[in-house]
Amino acid sequence: MSVLIVAGTSTDVGKTVVTAALAAGLSAAGRSVAVCKPAQTGVGPDEPGDIAEVTRLSGVTSTVELARFPEPLAPDTAARRSGMPLVRRAQVLSAVRELDARHDVTLVEGAGGLLVRLGAGGFTVRDLAVDLDAPVVVVAAAGLGTLNHCALTAEALASARVKCSGFVIGSWPRNPDLAARCNLDDLPVVTGSPLVGRVPEGIAGPDVAGFAAAAAEWFDPDWLETLAT
Numbered sequence: 001m002s003v004l005i006v007a008g009t010s011t012d013v014g015k016t017v018v019t020a021a022l023a024a025g026l027s028a029a030g031r032s033v034a035v036c037k038p039a040q041t042g043v044g045p046d047e048p049g050d051i052a053e054v055t056r057l058s059g060v061t062s063t064v065e066l067a068r069f070p071e072p073l074a075p076d077t078a079a080r081r082s083g084m085p086l087v088r089r090a091q092v093l094s095a096v097r098e099l100d101a102r103h104d105v106t107l108v109e110g111a112g113g114l115l116v117r118l119g120a121g122g123f124t125v126r127d128l129a130v131d132l133d134a135p136v137v138v139v140a141a142a143g144l145g146t147l148n149h150c151a152l153t154a155e156a157l158a159s160a161r162v163k164c165s166g167f168v169i170g171s172w173p174r175n176p177d178l179a180a181r182c183n184l185d186d187l188p189v190v191t192g193s194p195l196v197g198r199v200p201e202g203i204a205g206p207d208v209a210g211f212a213a214a215a216a217e218w219f220d221p222d223w224l225e226t227l228a229t
């Protein structure tokens with residue numbers, strides 16, 4: 001019914017944790033949720049990737065990972081170096097559309113930041129948002145430096161006329177420093193989009209029941225509600 005692209009300002013900002021939190025929060029609200037990771041890098045064939053982490057934290061099992069490459073690199077580079085076939089744009093679009101037809105919300109997690117090349121022809125997660133006419137939520141770090149990364153990402157979305165659904169801080173510190181506290185007010189100003197969530201630091205541990213039970217509280221409730229309508 002609806003697709004939401006989970007992009008980031010960079011790698012390691014908490015996209016997977018936020019994807020899991022969204023999956024858990026939407027599931028708790030009675031929505032059927034699917035998750036697609038078009039290209040996973042940096043994990044071997046038998047190791048858990050981002051999809052496994054989303055399932056562990058959220059319980060959501062309707063998932064698709066289209067390709068994985070062992071080296072921790074951008075997917076197109078990792079694919080070329082591995083000698084395996086690159087992910088194709090049409091392949092991703094068809095997988096996401098198939099999930100979308102059967103679920104209330106389909107979450108698509110990119111790799112790294114918005115303009116990282118996912119596969120053949122250099123397509124990016126921004127291209128997927130254009131093709132799917134889907135909004136993007138951007139996951140960002142909490143502290144100093146994030147305003148610039150968020151503003152750049154907002155500009156890159158606007159230049160392709162992709163709707164920015166909002167920003168989420170992937171790991172909100174227990175004791176936020178001055179920059180993190182100021183960013184709460186400044187981030188919407190510099191990006192022109194709302195801050196719609198903050199996932200607490202240290203929450204993605206072994207207490208998966210606690211994670212799933214609390215997940216909806218980390219997002220603006222009105223925003224979360226709009227995702228499945």
Ligand SMILES: Nc1ncnc2c1ncn2[C@@H]1O[C@H](COP(=O)(O)OP(=O)(O)OP(=O)(O)O)[C@@H](O)[C@H]1O
Nearest residue numbers: 011012013014015016017112171200201202203204
């Ligand atoms: N709120 C949080 N609580 C606990 N751990 C977190 C939180 N946010 C991020 N982490 C940890 O930080 C690391 C990076 O987070 P995550 O894997 O979600 O990043 P990512 O943006 O998905 O990166 P990639 O580009 O590789 O997909 C992980 O080890 C994750 O468990």
Ligand SMILES: C[C@H](N)[C@H](N)CCCCCC(=O)O
Nearest residue numbers: 011041042072073074111112
């Ligand atoms: C391996 C890592 N965790 C991500 N999955 C891939 C990040 C690619 C980033 C490329 C870049 O922007 O330089």
Ligand SMILES: [Mg+2]
Nearest residue numbers: 015016050109
């Ligand atoms: Mg991830």
